[in-house]
Amino acid sequence: xxxxxxxxxxxxxxxxxxxxxxxxxxxxxxxxxxxxxxxxxxxxxxxxxxxxxxxxxxxxxxxxxxxxxxxxxxxxxxxxxxxxxxxxxxxxxxxxxxxxxxxxxxxxxxxxxxxxxxxxxxxxxxxxxxxxxxxxxxxxxxxxxxxxxxxxxxxxxxxxxxxxxxxxxxxxxxxxxxxxxxxxxxxxxxxxxxxxxxxxxxxxxxxxxxxxxxxxxxxxxxxxxxxxxxxxxxxxxxxxxxxxxxxxxxxxxxxxxxxxxxxxxxxxxxxxxxxxxxxxxxxxxxxxxxxxxxxxxxxxxxxxxxxxxxxxxxxxxxxxxxxxxxxxxxxxxxxxxxxxxxxxxxxxxxxxxxxxxxxxxxxxxxxxxxxxxxxxxxxxxxxxxxxxxxxxxxxxxxxxxxxxxxxxxxxxxxxxxxxxxxxxxxxxxxxxxxxxxxxxxxxxxxxxxxxxxxxxxxxxxxxxxxxxxxxxxxxxxxxxxxxxxxxxxxxxxxxxxxxxxxxxxxxxxxxxxxxxxxxxxxxxxxxxxxxxxxxxxxxxxxxxxxxxxxxxxxxxxxxxxxxxxxxxxxxxxxxxxxxxxxxxx
Amino acid sequence: xxxxxxxxxxxxxxxxxxxxxxxxxxxxxxxxxxxxxxxxxxxxxxxxxxxxxxxxxxxxxxxxxxxxxxxxxxxxxxxxxxxxxxxxxxxxxxxxxxxxxxxxxxxxxxxxxxxxxxxxxxxxxxxxxxxxxxxxxxxxxxxxxxxxxxxxxxxxxxxxxxxxxxxxxxxxxxxxxxxxxxxxxxxxxxxxxxxxxxxxxxxxxxxxxxxxxxxxxxxxxxxxxxxxxxxxxxxxxxxxxxxxxxxxxxxxxxxxxxxxxxxxxxxxxxxxxxxxxxxxxxxxxxxxxxxxxx
Numbered sequence: 049x050x051x052x053x054x055x056x057x058x059x060x061x062x063x064x065x066x067x068x069x070x071x072x073x074x075x076x077x078x079x080x081x082x083x084x085x086x087x088x089x090x091x092x093x094x095x096x097x098x099x100x101x102x103x104x105x106x107x108x109x110x111x112x113x114x115x116x117x118x119x120x121x122x123x124x125x126x127x128x129x130x131x132x133x134x135x136x137x138x139x140x141x142x143x144x145x146x147x148x149x150x151x152x153x154x155x156x157x158x159x160x161x162x163x164x165x166x167x168x169x170x171x172x173x174x175x176x177x178x179x180x181x182x183x184x185x186x187x188x189x190x191x192x193x194x195x196x197x198x199x200x201x202x203x204x205x206x207x208x209x210x211x212x213x214x215x216x217x218x219x220x221x222x223x224x225x226x227x228x229x230x231x232x233x234x235x236x237x238x239x240x241x242x243x244x245x246x247x248x249x250x251x252x253x254x255x256x257x258x259x260x261x262x263x264x265x266x267x268x269x270x271x272x273x274x275x276x277x278x279x280x281x282x283x284x285x286x287x288x289x290x291x292x293x294x295x296x297x298x299x300x301x302x303x304x305x306x307x308x309x310x311x312x313x314x315x316x317x318x319x320x321x322x323x324x325x326x327x328x329x330x331x332x333x334x335x336x337x338x339x340x341x342x343x344x345x346x347x348x349x350x351x352x353x354x355x356x357x358x359x360x361x362x363x364x365x366x367x368x369x370x371x372x373x374x375x376x377x378x379x380x381x382x383x384x385x386x387x388x389x390x391x392x393x394x395x396x397x398x399x400x401x402x403x404x405x406x407x408x409x410x411x412x413x414x415x416x417x418x419x420x421x422x423x424x425x426x427x428x429x430x431x432x433x434x435x436x437x438x439x440x441x442x443x444x445x446x447x448x449x450x451x452x453x454x455x456x457x458x459x460x461x462x463x464x465x466x467x468x469x470x471x472x473x474x475x476x477x478x479x480x481x482x483x484x485x486x487x488x489x490x491x492x493x494x495x496x497x498x499x500x501x502x503x504x505x506x507x508x509x510x511x512x513x514x515x516x517x518x519x520x521x522x523x524x525x526x527x528x529x530x531x532x533x534x535x536x537x538x539x540x541x542x543x544x545x546x547x548x549x550x551x552x553x554x555x556x557x558x559x560x561x562x563x564x565x566x567x568x569x570x571x572x573x574x575x576x577x578x579x580x581x582x583x584x585x586x587x588x589x590x591x592x593x594x595x596x597x598x599x600x601x602x603x604x605x606x607x608x609x610x611x612x613x614x615x616x617x618x619x620x621x622x623x624x625x626x627x628x629x630x631x632x633x
Numbered sequence: 634x635x636x637x638x639x640x641x642x643x644x645x646x647x648x649x650x651x652x653x654x655x656x657x658x659x660x661x662x663x664x665x666x667x668x669x670x671x672x673x674x675x676x677x678x679x680x681x682x683x684x685x686x687x688x689x690x691x692x693x694x695x696x697x698x699x700x701x702x703x704x705x706x707x708x709x710x711x712x713x714x715x716x717x718x719x720x721x722x723x724x725x726x727x728x729x730x731x732x733x734x735x736x737x738x739x740x741x742x743x744x745x746x747x748x749x750x751x752x753x754x755x756x757x758x759x760x761x762x763x764x765x766x767x768x769x770x771x772x773x774x775x776x777x778x779x780x781x782x783x784x785x786x787x788x789x790x791x792x793x794x795x796x797x798x799x800x801x802x803x804x805x806x807x808x809x810x811x812x813x814x815x816x817x818x819x820x821x822x823x824x825x826x827x828x829x830x831x832x833x834x835x836x837x838x839x840x841x842x843x844x845x846x847x848x849x850x851x852x853x854x855x856x857x858x859x860x861x862x863x864x865x866x867x868x869x870x871x872x873x874x875x876x877x878x879x880x881x882x883x884x885x886x887x888x889x890x891x892x893x894x895x896x897x898x899x900x901x902x903x904x905x906x907x908x909x910x911x912x913x914x915x916x917x918x919x920x921x922x923x924x925x926x927x
Binding site (some may be wrong): 100102110125126129130133135136138140141142143144145146150153154155156157158159161162163165166167170186187188199202203206249269349376415418420436437438439440441442443445446447448449450463464505506520521524530557 | 754755757766770773774776777780781784785788789790791793794795796797798799813816817820821824825826828829831832833834835836837839840841842843844845846847848
């Protein structure tokens with residue numbers, strides 16, 4: 049008997065016509081590391097919650113869940129609380145108490161465990177996780193990554209056998225996310241804890257998972273080992289499934305597809321490479337495979353490895369919107385400069401992405417440009433005095449005051465035009481109160497918000513929420529749009545949608561600055577990239593130049609194909625280069 | 634600076650300080666008040682260093698002077714007239730009463746500053762959770778929420794500046810924005826608190842009686858300090874019950890009695906109040922002695 053056995057699970061939320069989960073059957077073996085993925089809204093969260101008796105949503109449910117030989121509903125409450133642990137998305141809100149110490153003890157206290165045993169369990173867990181340095185801190189002083197680590201440690205003190213994680217890394221930066229995955233793998237490998245991890249940014253964990261479960265529209269459509277799952281995703285005819293494919297698998301898929309067209313003409317080695325029985329799925333394997341195949345198939349001209357790129361002509365007709373000159377800022381008289389001597393030009397019609405590590409001062413820079421904080425020296429020169437700057441904060445939740453997206457939009461429009469201003473929760477009562485102006489209608493259409501406009505902001509997915517807040521900012525018709533981490537917590541498809549929107553805004557002459565951790569986003573969609581390090585902008589370059597020079601701080605595609613195509617940084621570019629070369633040979 | 638009392642069990646460190654605060658508030662006797670003021674000031678200097686000097690100058694001194702002046706100026710209860718200011722008599726008893734109450738007031742302030750240096754919110758929570766674990770959890774959660782909400786408010790302000798611009802606005806517009814801010818904060822926090830509740834339930838909250846983690850150790854030195862302070866406190870309580878700590882100011886101030894029993898009472902009071910200081914000094918010497926051996 050499997051460790052966790054789900055048979056024909058159906059679930060419908062009250063008041064909904066369509067089931068959220070439809071006929072899900074799966075078995076999870078003890079000690080397995082399972083990755084659960086699917087486009088947002090596919091029912092991942094609902095499914096995970098079904099596995100945790102305390103958090104099962106109300107609704108119509110049938111089918112059976114058997115946990116370790118006993119029906120899940122029959123397991124005593126305390127047992128179920130301790131043996132099945134759940135970690136949620138938001139690092140902030142799942143922390144209950146004020147201090148790390150108390151947080152670690154909380155679950156054990158709830159279970160009524162003897163104080164001496166609590167102390168011992170905590171000591172053991174803290175040592176295992178190596179979090180002695182934050183043990184005596186307050187929870188509010190921790191970073192997001194540390195908070196998630198504390199949440200996991202707090203659950204581990206209860207000695208769970210099954211760990212459920214609902215997008216635990218979606219709010220974290222890539223370094224913290226990788227850290228979190230490492231901890232999970234360690235728990236899985238060293239302690240044999242069964243892990244079910246739901247995630248939409250799957251690149252980092254895809255190849256290390258034992259199996260990948262793929263969900264779409266409430267159904268389990270694939271449950272396979274990673275490489276086979278990748279093959280399944282690549283073969284899917286739905287864009288949202290295809291979009292999830294991790295970069296290594298995508299390159300493997302694209303290139304082997306291209307090569308297969310000439311299969312009969314290929315040499316023996318090449319044929320073998322193209323039709324591998326087990327597709328590689330991590331960077332190392334795909335890189336080796338790619339280089340071997342390239343050596344076999346492509347006649348790379350010698351100078352290709354050193355691209356003799358024409359000297360880029362100095363840009364003549366740039367239209368600078370904001371010019372920053374030796375900007376300096378610090379929070380405190382005695383502290384170090386967060387921004388020190390920074391100079392930067394923000395041009396119209398360009399997406400400028402600024403990458404940089406944690407605490408590099410990315411958000412501070414945006415706040416300076418926006419004028420929320422003032423520099424102690426240096427200048428921010430606007431090209432004209434009534435230049436409008438709009439700023440999208442990291443958490444779009446901070447922008448919604450009303451009960452529906454439409455109310456918020458109408459309110460902001462009224463506010464910005466200085467027209468009528470209605471009071472909170474008394475303003476809009478009837479349908480015909482909601483007069484949608486021409487401008488608002490255009491923005492709603494453009495952002496595809498029609499279907500979500502009547503919903504409460506907190507019922508939206510993170511990607512939808514972000515687009516709704518972008519709509520609010522567009523009402524201002526800004527000349528400069530500042531975005532703080534626009535891809536955080538957003539799934540791949542939403543990311544693409546947002547990026548396309550930004551591109552079209554840019555084409556209309558808006559200047560867009562995005563600070564981000566997301567290298568892939570920055571490589572794919574920006575015209576200029578810059579790195580913020582030590583309070584300074586090092587250099588501003590187009591992405592293919594910016595990332596092709598780097599060895600580790602670069603895109604996955606470049607890490608795989610960089611040796612062969614030194615100036616390709618996205619999957620698309622790698623594919624195009626390959627076609628170019630293949631035609632040549 | 635390292636505080637020696639922090640190495641004791643919170644209950645043991647709490648007792649002498651709480652007793653000092655209570656006695657300073659309740660006893661009204663020139664000698665007692667003077668002893669309390671001296672002890673509290675020395676201990677505060679030892680525990681908080683420069684901060685105490687600032688507190689004394691900025692807060693205690695003005696309060697002291699104000700109390701004395703107000704009492705001397707408006708208190709007409711005594712009969713010994715010192716001199717006249719205009720037609721207003723300045724009365725000796727009033728002056729003494731003012732001095733005594735000013736000393737008591739300042740010493741209570743200083744005792745509280747010592748208390749907060751030793752008993753932080755975590756220790757207080759631990760002590761109060763003995764009586765009600767759920768109340769302690771509530772306080773802990775509230776404190777955690779408070780800092781989270783402050784962070785959210787800052788973010789909301791930024792978001793508003795990002796959309797409405799940050800030039801200075803009219804009062805009506807500012808009020809309106811402030812109301813919006815609160816509305817955003819409320820719905821955002823409520824949304825998050827649903828998740829907090831989920832997190833609590835998923836960890837077994839509400840499945841039965843809660844226990845309370847005990848991160849503190851009760852050792853031999855705790856037992857010593859506890860017994861000494863208990864004996865001294867009981868002694869002082871008994872002496873007060875017999876009226877040794879009360880003093881008559883009106884209509885004529887009595888003289889400070891110096892018979893054996895009274896002096897014993899003063900000494901006991903001094904011993905009780907200087908106990909925390911004694912602990913601090915003892916540990917400091919112990920450390921110095923230990924260092925000199927190395």
